[in-house]
Amino acid sequence: PADVERLGRHTWTFLHTTASYFPPSPSLAQKSSMLSLLTSLPTLYPCSSCADELGSYMKSHPPKEAVEGGRSTLERWLCEVHNEVNERLGKEAFNCDNVGQRWRDGWED
Ligand code: FAD
Numbered sequence: 001p002a003d004v005e006r007l008g009r010h011t012w013t014f015l016h017t018t019a020s021y022f023p024p025s026p027s028l029a030q031k032s033s034m035l036s037l038l039t040s041l042p043t044l045y046p047c048s049s050c051a052d053e054l055g056s057y058m059k060s061h062p063p064k065e066a067v068e069g070g071r072s073t074l075e076r077w078l079c080e081v082h083n084e085v086n087e088r089l090g091k092e093a094f095n096c097d098n099v100g101q102r103w104r105d106g107w108e109d
Pocket of ligand 1: 004005007008009010012045051053078082085091093094
């Protein structure tokens with residue numbers, strides 16, 4: 001439905017932008033907050049089937065190490081999460097080498 005798409009677009013904007021502005025060397029507090037944000041999504045994301053799929057994906061691809069690694073590992077992890085959804089929905093994969101350019105340095109949608 002249209003609202004799941006709109007919610008998705010805006011949520012990806014928030015998540016990718018936040019990952020791309022995550023520090024390269026985050027503090028303990030920043031890492032812990034980021035991990036809480038990500039691990040909350042399978043419980044709170046207001047599309048329940050999306051949340052369930054995300055929960056199973058995160059079991060095999062936990063965010064902890066990505067967060068520990070700082071900005072570039074987090075950006076890539078999130079890009080791969082999004083690509084898994086893209087694949088499931090029959091959308092094109094995004095080239096994760098371009099994720100910083102897309103979400104930090106910027107080009108128009
Ligand atoms: P979106 O997929 O919303 O992408 C927005 C923009 O992000 C694109 O224009 C592109 O510039 C950029 N982008 C695309 N791929 C990547 C990537 N891999 N890395 C970085 N940037 C990228 N919908 C469902 O129907 N079923 C689901 O199970 C589902 N699960 C979701 C789970 C989460 C956590 C989120 C946030 C959304 C989910 N959605 C789901 C919504 C879905 O992913 C799309 O947001 C929605 O279908 C709208 O797609 P779109 O084509 O407008 O672009």
